[in-house]
Amino acid sequence: MAELLSKERIIARPGFNRWLVPPAALAIHLCIGMAYGFSVFWKPLGGALIDAEGKAVPACAAGATTFAEKASGTLKALAATDCNWTQFDLGWMYTLFFVLLGCAAAIWGGWLERAGPRKAGLVSAVCWCGGLLISALGVYWHQLWLMWLGSGVIGGVGLGLGYISPVSTLVKWFPDRRGMATGMAIMGFGGGAMIGSPFATLLMSHFKTPTDPGVWQTFVTMAAVYFVFMLGGAFGYRVPPPGWRPEGFRLPASTVGNTMITMHHVHLKDAHKTPQFWLLWLVLCLNTSAGIGIIGAASPMLQETFGGQLFDRPEVDFGQFTAADRVAAAAVGAGFVGLISLFNIFGRIGWASFSDKLGRKPTYVTFLLLGAVLYALAPMAARGDHLALFVGSFCIIASMYGGGFSTIPAYLADLFGTQFVGAIHGRLLTAWSAAGILGPVVVNYIHDTHVARGIAPEHLYDSTFYILAGMMVIGFVCNLLVRPVADRYFMTAAELEAERRLSHETGNPK
Amino acid sequence: MKQETRSRGSAHASGMESGPQWHPDPSSWPLVAVSWLLVGIPLLWGIYETFDRAKILLFGD
Numbered sequence: 001m002a003e004l005l006s007k008e009r010i011i012a013r014p015g016f017n018r019w020l021v022p023p024a025a026l027a028i029h030l031c032i033g034m035a036y037g038f039s040v041f042w043k044p045l046g047g048a049l050i051d052a053e054g055k056a057v058p059a060c061a062a063g064a065t066t067f068a069e070k071a072s073g074t075l076k077a078l079a080a081t082d083c084n085w086t087q088f089d090l091g092w093m094y095t096l097f098f099v100l101l102g103c104a105a106a107i108w109g110g111w112l113e114r115a116g117p118r119k120a121g122l123v124s125a126v127c128w129c130g131g132l133l134i135s136a137l138g139v140y141w142h143q144l145w146l147m148w149l150g151s152g153v154i155g156g157v158g159l160g161l162g163y164i165s166p167v168s169t170l171v172k173w174f175p176d177r178r179g180m181a182t183g184m185a186i187m188g189f190g191g192g193a194m195i196g197s198p199f200a201t202l203l204m205s206h207f208k209t210p211t212d213p214g215v216w217q218t219f220v221t222m223a224a225v226y227f228v229f230m231l232g233g234a235f236g237y238r239v240p241p242p243g244w245r246p247e248g249f250r251l252p253a254s255t256v257g258n259t260m261i262t263m264h265h266v267h268l269k270d271a272h273k274t275p276q277f278w279l280l281w282l283v284l285c286l287n288t289s290a291g292i293g294i295i296g297a298a299s300p301m302l303q304e305t306f307g308g309q310l311f312d313r314p315e316v317d318f319g320q321f322t323a324a325d326r327v328a329a330a331a332v333g334a335g336f337v338g339l340i341s342l343f344n345i346f347g348r349i350g351w352a353s354f355s356d357k358l359g360r361k362p363t364y365v366t367f368l369l370l371g372a373v374l375y376a377l378a379p380m381a382a383r384g385d386h387l388a389l390f391v392g393s394f395c396i397i398a399s400m401y402g403g404g405f406s407t408i409p410a411y412l413a414d415l416f417g418t419q420f421v422g423a424i425h426g427r428l429l430t431a432w433s434a435a436g437i438l439g440p441v442v443v444n445y446i447h448d449t450h451v452a453r454g455i456a457p458e459h460l461y462d463s464t465f466y467i468l469a470g471m472m473v474i475g476f477v478c479n480l481l482v483r484p485v486a487d488r489y490f491m492t493a494a495e496l497e498a499e500r501r502l503s504h505e506t507g508n509p510k
Numbered sequence: 511m512k513q514e515t516r517s518r519g520s521a522h523a524s525g526m527e528s529g530p531q532w533h534p535d536p537s538s539w540p541l542v543a544v545s546w547l548l549v550g551i552p553l554l555w556g557i558y559e560t561f562d563r564a565k566i567l568l569f570g571d
Binding site (some may be wrong): 019 | 529530531532533534535538539541542545546548549550552553555556557559560561562563564565566567568
């Protein structure tokens with residue numbers, strides 16, 4: 001078994017088709033991408049416990065209004081079996097997902113480079129699917145802490161390892177199209193919820209009974225299906241022999257002499273000593289914070305900003321909505337979320353592929369400059385009641401949010417070389433963890449403060465948009481400061497050779 | 511202390527050192543097609559489901 005998983009075992013034989021690697025990576029990313037779609041379980045879980053009359057029992061945090069009261073309710077909910085969970089209690093799973101994803105990728109990225117993608121993919125499958133099974137137990141016994149531990153912590157580790165498992169391999173297989181190759185895999189993470197959410201809805205409607213929402217059975221089924229897919233992906237991985245190139249490949253003229261694309265390699269232990277690493281960390285953190293904050297609030301933002309215009313009753317403000325208006329507005333809001341998701345995933349493959357032609361730094365210049373302009377124009381679009389302009393702007397922003405994720409591995413490979421790119425990418429993903437906290441806090445804090453001050457719904461987000469535009473400008477400056485890595489950080493020939501021996505890259509192809 | 515050269519011209523430390531090159535085996539393409547179908551079909555279904563939800567914003571009721 002150990003030999004089956006070893007890195008020597010997966011060095012490709014001559015004639016191996018490199019186009020088999022992206023679907024293997026997609027198989028893993030499409031499964032772990034379901035992390036984005038977990039909100040589909042919140043509502044069924046919120047009413048999981050019912051009384052003798054068939055009504056949902058009160059939540060553990062019933063009546064809580066302040067953050068402290070809600071947090072206190074969550075503490076009670078962690079082990080209580082006689083009260084229901086709120087969205088606030090369950091929403092912490094998202095925080096756990098993205099914090100653990102970044103931490104796991106940072107901690108075990110170095111191990112992955114030496115152990116190889118197959119072993120990492122298998123561990124990811126065990127963690128993610130095992131986490132779902134533990135969550136199923138948590139739902140069955142109504143123990144919130146088991147949900148957090150299962151999907152949040154153990155599953156989060158699986159997310160981190162699965163996310164970075166194909167990066168290094170794809171960059172080495174596609175030296176001519178680094179952006180496109182990593183874009184294809186990372187598109188899968190964006191698309192995972194698109195498959196997982198409707199799949200989970202189908203399963204829950206199949207399993208539910210008058211006394212059971214069918215969530216634990218759905219977790220078990222999804223764990224089994226995902227495990228098969230992820231195993232297929234892990235065993236589909238092959239790594240190229242060192243220095244492999246596609247037949248007839250010549251460095252493009254734009255690459256020769258381009259100091260922003262190195263032919264050398266920075267060791268993982270040196271990467272964080274370079275200013276380039278921290279500048280890119282800030283770029284990713286700021287681009288992601290702005291995107292996460294807005295994507296997380298997309299549906300209420302559209303409803304509050306445009307009110308009755310969303311269903312041909314422009315005279316009605318959000319605050320005057322009837323129950324029927326709320327249903328109609330929520331449907332349009334859900335449509336907006338769907339549209340943003342589509343732009344998010346197509347942005348991942350589109351922008352990353354485009355960066356192969358344009359260059360990574362100019363691509364990020366585009367993201368951050370255009371993003372700043374679009375955020376700054378959003379209040380104007382809202383004031384002028386330009387719904388199409390508003391929606392269009394946020395679709396472009398969503399595409400650049402996705403593009404930011406998918407282009408960063410190629411940017412790192414260009415600057416730091418390919419030997420440790422997966423592990424360096426893993427460490428950079430801590431920026432995502434930080435953004436997962438910063439973005440929603442900025443957007444939700446300002447929103448709640450404005451609501452408390454009685455600001456009109458259509459202006460609730462104005463200052464948020466200006467702050468996000470400012471964040472993009474800071475990111476733009478950081479990106480402009482990125483220069484080629486200094487020579488002293490590159491590995492010597494002897495260090496590279498020693499590293500390749502440790503990484504088992506000199507074994508015989510099997 | 512021994513100083514090692516870390517110049518950009520160091521041939522062995524380069525990522526572009528000469529390595530093997532090959533064209534894919536022609537018989538591998540059917541497997542490539544099957545692999546892409548296995549991941550592509552669920553992805554297209556997910557995209558269709560999402561587009562179905564987004565239709566209301568693009569085209570109204």
